[in-house]
Amino acid sequence: MSEGFLVLRRGGATWAVARPAVQGLARRGAGFEVQLAAGVLSADEVLGVTADLRWLPAGGVLRRFWPEAAHGLGLHDALPVVLIDPLAPPRSLLAVPGAPRKGDPEHGD
Amino acid sequence: MSVDSSLAAGSAGSAGSAGGWRRRSENALVGWLLLAGLAIVGTAMLALAATRGAAAWPAWLFVVLSLAAVGAHGAWVLRFFRRLERRLPAEEERFERLDASLGATCLQLGSGDLVRAVAASRGLPARVASAFAASAEALSRLAQQIQDSSVEVASAADAVNRIASELAAGSAEQAASVVEITAAMEELARTASQIAASASRQAELATLAEESGDSGAAAVDEAVAGVEEVKKRISAIASRADALGTRSKEIYRVLDLITEIAQETHILSLNAAIEAVAAGPDGRRFSVVADEVRRLAQRSQDSVESVRNLLDEFAGSIRATIVATEEGSKEAVQVLERSRAAAAAIADLRHASGDTARVARQISLATQQQNAASDEVVMTLREVSLVVQRMTGGLKDLSATADRLNALALEIQLLAQSFHLDSARSLKHLVETWAARADAAAPAVRQQLLEELVRETQFADLAYWVDERGYMTALAVNPATIGARPALELAQLQDVDMRRRPWFRSAERERRTGITAPYQSILTGEHCFTVCACLERPDGAFGGVLAVDVNVTGWTRI
């Protein structure tokens, strides 16, 4: 993950996704949409791209009490960050139906 | 002068014969006197002539002529008186007849029986009989007028009595009303007195209230000043309490800080214990220190809790004080407002008390005046009551007078009825007619006849036939007048001896129809008078009495 991570906020939590997995980023209303291969993520805020994110693999406790798939947990500016699996992003991050798909002229790259 | 031969026809009652005889007697007497005078004159002339020596032959001629005249006149007078002497016995007989007739007439007239008197007067000379008949007729009319007048008087007396009764009733009602009004006025006067007394008391109380109002106003002013002072002091206390509250808040903050420090220390001690455990055996002494620190933190916490409790109590007291001062301040404000309101109310009360006192005095004065007026009214009502009483007395007297008048009218009626008139309104005539009819009837039908006769009248109560022995043989009762009283039965009275009854004895003695004075009947118990006709047998003996009782209340229907 030398190309860093895209850090965004959604639902009061901070999320990070590997930068290479991001296919597109677009503003949607007051928020953003992050295009991944597995779908479009909706973000309230995009904090930026961090080149380096120290993270630890998700442990049993997280897996037990948070059914979503995640690579691990990290910190960004003292904020706990959930490193999501771009291939299986959490449902709570997915955009609402009707979000623009890949190929939409609004997508920027 | 000759005796008029008309003396023989004296029975014809010629009114001129008596006068003629009288004139003749007078003429004879005058003649004698003239002749006597002439004789005396002649004698005197003769004497005179003799004395004067004149010729005496005229005088002697006069004397002779006089004597001749005297002699002729004497012869005429003698003839007159002889004729008179011849007629004298017849005249004496006629005179006796006339005297008897006149006596009978006068006797009947004296007993009031005009019918028999007129019958008896037929024996009198025609002119006398005619004059008597006319007089009897006039007397009969007078008697009937008297009867009518008595009836009218009785009616008027009844009317007066009725009016007097009505007036008496009205007077009684008026008197009762006057009594009620008097009682009401006296009650009003008492009430007015009470009102006056109450008004006086009210005036006194209002005056006292006025004075109390002044005192109250001053007291309220002092109270207001006091309350304002209290309000100031409460404000000062509240300020100090606020300051204490602020200090206690600062202390709370310090305590919170200490608490936090104690908590941190506690956590630190726990972490120390954790580290001591992690250090293993080497951390045992550190564990002791950690325990001490933990206990120190606990003691700090406990001390803080104690101080906090104390401060809570203190803060509670401060709050209570603040609340109390705020409430006291509010209460003081309310008291102040109420005091000011009370002062205003007292001022109003003073005005009202003044007005009340004034009005009460006016009421007292008015009620006193009313009292005086009530007394005057009561006095007037008493005078009216006296007048009414006098009027009632007067009405009673009037009623008594009317009763006496009624009685007098009855007396007059009875007096008029004492005359036997040829009239259906003459009781004597009526009863004698009934007696004649009943006497002519058979004894078996006499009862029925009497009943028919009685029912035809509106004034007769009873008619009863009493024989010469004094026993009743027939009795007729008038149901219209007797009414619902127990029926009288002949069988009950047949054995009653009536001979001692005054009416029976009077009829038996005087043999004429009579009317008794009013008395109380033993048969009916009512006041009545009895008309009783005497019955005579063909031989002239006493044959009994037909009596008719007339109720004194119904005599005006005669």
Next chain:
Amino acid sequence: MPASPPLNSPPAAPAEPPGRVEATHLLVRAGEYVCALPLGAVRQVLRSLPLHPLPGSAPELRGLAEFAGDPLPVLDLARLARAPQGANPTFPVTVVAWAGPPGARELVGLAADAALDVAYLPPAGIVPAAPGAAGTNPDGGLVAGDAWVGGQVVRVMNLEQLGQGS
């Protein structure tokens, strides 16, 4: 030379037997219960850490926190112990402890209402939790049992079961 104990302090702790360390527990208040956490598994007790809730998480997972430069999942100890809700805590704490089986321990935060004391709970005094119906543990095996400490019942937690599935 060890420092003399202060006045009015208890005597020095005797030599610990080898098993006493494991029997020492940290007592914390969670809801209306007092829970005992093995002191050996406790890393640190902190004032309640700022939490960042994780959307879609179970109610036992209160959120993520930062501890010593690492992300820390913080669990609600009262929920884990099935404790009834208590009064609002005045000084809540987060107990950072090692959870999970010995070979896969990870640091977790346990949110508690207050840190009370450290106590020695001999194993003999711990009454194991009764199994539920059909032999399953209603607490997911997180409650080792109950003990009597200082006149009150204490729930002894088993942090090794925390990282395992329910």
